[in-house]
Amino acid sequence: MIYAILVLWIFLAAIIIPERRGIRIIIYFAIFSLVTALSFFLLGSPDVAMAEAAISTFSTIFFVICFEKHFRLKADGEGDPEKKEVSKAAAAKKYVLPLLLIVPLFALFIFFRPGPEVSTYLKDLYITRFAQDVGGVNAVTSIYLAYRVYDTLFEALVLVIAIVAVSHMSAFKEMTVPDGEHSDIERDGLAVFTIRIIAPILLLFGVYLVMNGHISPGGGFQGGVAVAAFFICRYMIYNIYDMPVKKIIRLEEVLFMTAVAIAVFGVFLGAGTFVPLEYLRLYQESYLILMNILIGLKVACACIVLFYRFVAIERR
Amino acid sequence: MASILEIAGSVLIAAGAILMVLGTFGLLKFKRFYPRILISSKIDTVGMLTLLLGLVVRHGFSFFSAKIVLIIVILLILNPLVAHILSRSAYMSGE
Amino acid sequence: MAVLWGTMWCMVALSVLYLLVVVKGPSIWDRLLAINLIAVKVTIIIILFASIYESAFLLDAAIIYTLSGFIGTIFIALFFSKKEKKQKQDEKKEGKSIWRVY
Numbered sequence: 001m002i003y004a005i006l007v008l009w010i011f012l013a014a015i016i017i018p019e020r021r022g023i024r025i026i027i028y029f030a031i032f033s034l035v036t037a038l039s040f041f042l043l044g045s046p047d048v049a050m051a052e053a054a055i056s057t058f059s060t061i062f063f064v065i066c067f068e069k070h071f072r073l074k075a076d077g078e079g080d081p082e083k084k085e086v087s088k089a090a091a092a093k094k095y096v097l098p099l100l101l102i103v104p105l106f107a108l109f110i111f112f113r114p115g116p117e118v119s120t121y122l123k124d125l126y127i128t129r130f131a132q133d134v135g136g137v138n139a140v141t142s143i144y145l146a147y148r149v150y151d152t153l154f155e156a157l158v159l160v161i162a163i164v165a166v167s168h169m170s171a172f173k174e175m176t177v178p179d180g181e182h183s184d185i186e187r188d189g190l191a192v193f194t195i196r197i198i199a200p201i202l203l204l205f206g207v208y209l210v211m212n213g214h215i216s217p218g219g220g221f222q223g224g225v226a227v228a229a230f231f232i233c234r235y236m237i238y239n240i241y242d243m244p245v246k247k248i249i250r251l252e253e254v255l256f257m258t259a260v261a262i263a264v265f266g267v268f269l270g271a272g273t274f275v276p277l278e279y280l281r282l283y284q285e286s287y288l289i290l291m292n293i294l295i296g297l298k299v300a301c302a303c304i305v306l307f308y309r310f311v312a313i314e315r316r
Numbered sequence: 317m318a319s320i321l322e323i324a325g326s327v328l329i330a331a332g333a334i335l336m337v338l339g340t341f342g343l344l345k346f347k348r349f350y351p352r353i354l355i356s357s358k359i360d361t362v363g364m365l366t367l368l369l370g371l372v373v374r375h376g377f378s379f380f381s382a383k384i385v386l387i388i389v390i391l392l393i394l395n396p397l398v399a400h401i402l403s404r405s406a407y408m409s410g411e
Numbered sequence: 412m413a414v415l416w417g418t419m420w421c422m423v424a425l426s427v428l429y430l431l432v433v434v435k436g437p438s439i440w441d442r443l444l445a446i447n448l449i450a451v452k453v454t455i456i457i458i459l460f461a462s463i464y465e466s467a468f469l470l471d472a473a474i475i476y477t478l479s480g481f482i483g484t485i486f487i488a489l490f491f492s493k494k495e496k497k498q499k500q501d502e503k504k505e506g507k508s509i510w511r512v513y
């Protein structure tokens with residue numbers, strides 16, 4: 001099963017690389033991320049699959065908004081370049097690079113097998129000790145919130161840097177649009193009615209993912225993206241720009257600093273180290289829930305800011 | 317020894333898969349958009365519904381089938397919506 | 412159990428067929444339709460996998476697929492609908508046709 005999905009994955013990558021036409025490449029990329037998430041799931045990591053599935057919808061929307069200007073070209077005497085006569089050799093030349101990429105991948109696939117002497121020291125250490133060190137049932141959450149909490153924080157820092165870069169390097173100086181300005185998508189009564197039913201379920205499910213991150217697959221990042229998807233639904237329902245973007249950026253920075261402070265403070269309490277402290281047992285699960293909530297809110301704020309920034313200001 | 321529920325569920329799952337295959341045949345046979353979207357609702361709504369109902373029957377009354385029922389309800393709301401939005405946008409754009 | 416595995420393989424084969432529609436489809440709407448079909452097939456594969464391993468918590472992934480997968484399709488459809496309308500008005504104003512790259 002997984003081999004079929006992986007072959008499909010490589011095939012999709014091979015048809016993405018030579019493609020040059022605006023919207024098609026985005027649509028292929030959406031399918032590529034679907035298949036990626038499926039292969040993550042079948043390889044046994046539902047957490048990453050959920051993150052990929054939630055992010056793929058965001059990335060599709062962002063790409064469509066950002067590269068919108070490149071889809072439309074005006075006809076000035078010349079014909080449609082799509083219909084332009086291309087010689088067969090030139091058409092075949094485009095596929096040489098992807099094929100060359102595929103051959104070593106298949107060779108690796110067939111000939112590379114990890115030997116039996118792979119060291120499993122760290123795996124055994126984590127699996128035997130995470131329950132008493134950190135608490136919780138989901139080992140993945142224990143690893144990324146306790147053993148590797150600084151890694152997670154630096155990944156979260158990437159989003160902060162992205163937002164700062166977007167808002168300070170943009171050609172548009174204003175941070176917000178006037179409240180109540182009409183948006184750039186079509187309004188449709190049936191869609192509004194149905195999304196009104198679905199959006200609360202989405203918000204509820206995002207909160208569920210954040211709160212249950214330590215006992216089931218899920219966690220701060222996935223739940224945060226689901227909560228941000230709720231705000232895309234809200235944008236599609238009310239059809240106006242009405243987010244206080246500046247305040248959300250402040251809130252996000254405060255949340256990030258709180259998470260860093262808790263992580264640094266946790267070192268002195270014993271969380272996040274290999275030292276098992278018996279008297280901390282009571283607080284360990286609440287530590288996981290607190291960090292998940294902070295990271296989830298932070299990611300939700302970041303995704304909302306990026307979405308509103310791009311859809312309202314950058315694409316003018 | 318397979319129970320009656322399991323056999324009935326398997327039959328429903330196979331029926332859903334067959335419906336999907338037939339719908340896909342129609343999807344590949346038609347070349348225009350509006351016949352295609354007519355066929356796609358058969359694949360997505362009828363085939364999916366039969367298949368997932370088969371899974372519910374197979375698992376009996378449990379937490380697992382409750383979650384599948386939640387997925388069925390969500391898909392039953394969303395798939396017709398997507399078909400409606402796509403056909404409406406295509407009509408607006410003069411396809 | 413054989414029924415579940417067979418259905419999973421069937422879903423993979425159907426996804427490959429929809430990929431043909433995505434590559435060949437004459438308009439953007441065909442492609443968006445095929446994306447939606449593939450998303451539902453992926454959801455069904457996940458549900459069947461969770462059913463084989465009898466684990467209810469794997470179904471959370473299927474739920475988030477169904478909930479977040481549709482947003483992208485609906486957003487793109489609504490977005491392009493308005494864009495096309497604007498383009499038609501431009502065509503009427505300028506009196507010449509504007510071709511589109513899809």
